Amino acid sequence: MTLTWHTNRSFIAVMDQHSVLVVDDDIMVRDSLCDMLSDWGCHIMSADCGLNALTILNNENCELVFSDVDMPDISGFELLARMHKQHIEAPCVLMSARADKELEIAAKQAGAFAMLHKPVGINVVSNITHQIFSGE
Numbered sequence: 001m002t003l004t005w006h007t008n009r010s011f012i013a014v015m016d017q018h019s020v021l022v023v024d025d026d027i028m029v030r031d032s033l034c035d036m037l038s039d040w041g042c043h044i045m046s047a048d049c050g051l052n053a054l055t056i057l058n059n060e061n062c063e064l065v066f067s068d069v070d071m072p073d074i075s076g077f078e079l080l081a082r083m084h085k086q087h088i089e090a091p092c093v094l095m096s097a098r099a100d101k102e103l104e105i106a107a108k109q110a111g112a113f114a115m116l117h118k119p120v121g122i123n124v125v126s127n128i129t130h131q132i133f134s135g136e
Helices: 009-015 027-039 050-059 076-085 101-110 122-134
Strands: 019-023 043-047 064-068 092-096 114-117
Touching (some): 019 027, 043 050, 050 076, 064 076, 076 092, 076 101, 101 114
Parallel strands (some): 019 043, 064 092
């Protein structure tokens, strides 16, 4: 049996113990992304809204943020703006079911590392996280 690259030892070694915050008001999306990242050895934190995410970011060391764009309290764009204003340096990957070229451009202009279309696939998440944590 051949292991896919995102489950092999070198990939897991890159991912091991990096802290990742997952922010999404949809519990199914949040939990599935958290489970995936946890299986790869990441230390996972999660928040159900942008304001709870800011509380975590102000109290914990976080190396990467995955955030939904459309949340009930503040948008992923507002979360990103507040992260920058508070000098929180973690890369932020925004996600949206309505992601299109315009939203992708807006995300880049706002300083997001990437804009992902939901549902987010395992290969997309593994490629992004590997790129960030390996420095490639």
